[in-house]
Amino acid sequence: MPKKRRVVAWVTMTMDGYTSGPEGPAHDSWLYEHVKREASAAYFEAIWRGASTVLMGRTNYEGFYSVWPAITRDPATDPRYQDLGQFLDTVEKVVVSRTLETADWSNSRIARDLEAEVKELRGTPGRDILVVNSASVIQALLRADLVDDLRFVVVPTLLGGGLRLFEEGIPASTWALAQSTVLPDGAIGLHYERA
Template sequence: MTNRRIVAWASITLDGYTSGPGGPAHDDWLYEHAGQEQTAEYFEGIWRGADTIVLGRTNYEGFHSVWPGITRDVRTDPRTRALGRWLDATEKVVASRTLTEAPWENSRIARDLEVEVRALRQAAGRDVLVINSASVIQALLRADLVDDLRLAVVPVLVGGGLRLLPDGVSTAFGTVGVTVLRHGAVGLHYRRR
């Protein structure tokens, strides 16, 4: 019996990619999806249940480069500002073998992802949320450490890039919920059996 659930959250294309062949700089489909009000509303229902975030180095650096500024910008809408404040205040565990410092407040580096997540899972607290870090989610799926899989499937095909779900993993999930967003994306919530 675990004390906390490890919840993997990612936005993916219909063909299963978290990023297209041109990399994040060319993922217009993702930025358009993320900018929708209903996407923000749906994601809020996920992040409000977590008190720890696990990120890979690339997402950590990307989030840290933009979120503090978004949070302080007076033009930012209240829901987005609340997410930014939560990102600032929440414990952030960065899975990296190369990062030497984690300057964003409440951040720390984890060299051994599996050991760290097993410890987080057994500690007291709310959900541990792995945010859109494909390599981290893949490693945790291989180690059978994902309790909930939360996907936003965006109705586009990109034809290649960074695939979310790894080959060679056999895990059964049951459907907990399905949410259709007005702009065509579908939120899927699966829980490990």
């Protein structure tokens, strides 16, 4: 029997647990300043290179699609970001949404039933299924007990409000620390595996 693919939830958040501030992701300068750093890019690259499917919610999909194709085509873009852009262009992208009508980015499709989709993906050949910074999708997968790895980057910022990753209703579970990484800007990368 083939080995089940791992579901890896990857999120960048503040020290007080927010994935975006009260005004939404477009106003999260703390996040953009962090991800532009060389060490952060190298850390993220190690995560996405292990995936052959990217799973995200509608908001993240629309945000990524609005910027990455242009970044990828811009000859002035740093080669590491061009590589990430090419990965995002070519990787299988599954967008979880009840309202999105079309997914026009190459190799994208819409999934209406998150649990059924992830269970099916886990049984297909491929590398990791990477859930990219989509708090609502990660929360739903934790409730369904479908997350194998939690990958956090905790940025040394306090927002005091916004969208939290962990809200009431997330079931209790136990995790083991697989790796921790201190990045030069004071952010900490944490990799937990299901215990």
